[in-house]
Amino acid sequence: MTDKTATLADAHFVRAAERFEHSPISQQLAALTDQVFPLLSLSKAQHWLDFGAGTGAVSVPLAAQVQQVTALDTSAAMLSKLIDKNIANIATLEQDIFCGLHDVYDGVISSMALHHVADIEKLLTCMHQCLHQGGQLALVDLYQEDGSFHGDNAGKGVVHFGFAPQQLLEIAQRVGFKDLSYREIFNIEHKNGRRYPLFVLLGRA
Numbered sequence: 115m116t117d118k119t120a121t122l123a124d125a126h127f128v129r130a131a132e133r134f135e136h137s138p139i140s141q142q143l144a145a146l147t148d149q150v151f152p153l154l155s156l157s158k159a160q161h162w163l164d165f166g167a168g169t170g171a172v173s174v175p176l177a178a179q180v181q182q183v184t185a186l187d188t189s190a191a192m193l194s195k196l197i198d199k200n201i202a203n204i205a206t207l208e209q210d211i212f213c214g215l216h217d218v219y220d221g222v223i224s225s226m227a228l229h230h231v232a233d234i235e236k237l238l239t240c241m242h243q244c245l246h247q248g249g250q251l252a253l254v255d256l257y258q259e260d261g262s263f264h265g266d267n268a269g270k271g272v273v274h275f276g277f278a279p280q281q282l283l284e285i286a287q288r289v290g291f292k293d294l295s296y297r298e299i300f301n302i303e304h305k306n307g308r309r310y311p312l313f314v315l316l317g318r319a
């Protein structure tokens with residue numbers, strides 16, 4: 115994210131945090147992990163990083179399947195909603211992933227956060243560097259769209275109108291990920307009457 119985009123995104127999520135989980139989109143996305151988790155190898159010995167964890171839509175169900183979840187997000191307002199849930203094996207980390215990570219993880223997961231990050235290659239490099247060899251990657255985001263999903267893209271700090279997953283896969287390959295694949299995983303029914311498909315990109319470090 116550029117500094118200006120980061121500021122816009124942070125201001126947006128300060129406003130959005132209060133009602134975020136009650137939005138029709140978040141309510142649909144609550145079922146996402148039922149589709150994604152069966153594609154992963156999860157165990158009670160693992161420590162996962164949830165990038166752009168927000169209020170915990172992924173972190174909370176993930177914490178029931180693994181030993182530890184680190185929920186990383188730049189937005190204190192979003193993370194405060196997750197902290198309120200008081201889940202013992204979720205540690206929140208309020209920082210930008212580009213500021214560096216001290217731990218090494220068994221998996222990195224992310225839902226609907228990539229479209230806020232301008233430099234995807236740099237992001238995937240950070241993710242690769244913070245994974246154990248063989249660690250799992252699972253990234254969920256929108257397929258390419260026309261900007262109508264978020265509407266006020268600039269105001270919400272959105273820098274990508276979704277992605278072509280094949281291009282994302284090629285970037286992931288370039289930075290060192292292996293066993294890469296993607297598939298359509300979910301559809302969001304928007305109040306504008308359109309459906310927006312989501313993909314999951316899977317890989318290993």
Ligand SMILES: C[S@@+](CC[C@H](N)C(=O)[O-])C[C@H]1O[C@@H](n2cnc3c(N)ncnc32)[C@H](O)[C@@H]1O
Nearest residue numbers: 166167168171187188189192210211225227230
């Ligand atoms: C649309 S929300 C998704 C939240 C959650 N993953 C979900 O599926 O409900 C995107 C989140 O990504 C966070 N975010 C955006 N850019 C980030 C960055 N560079 N580092 C950490 N978090 C970031 C935002 O603060 C926001 O909480």
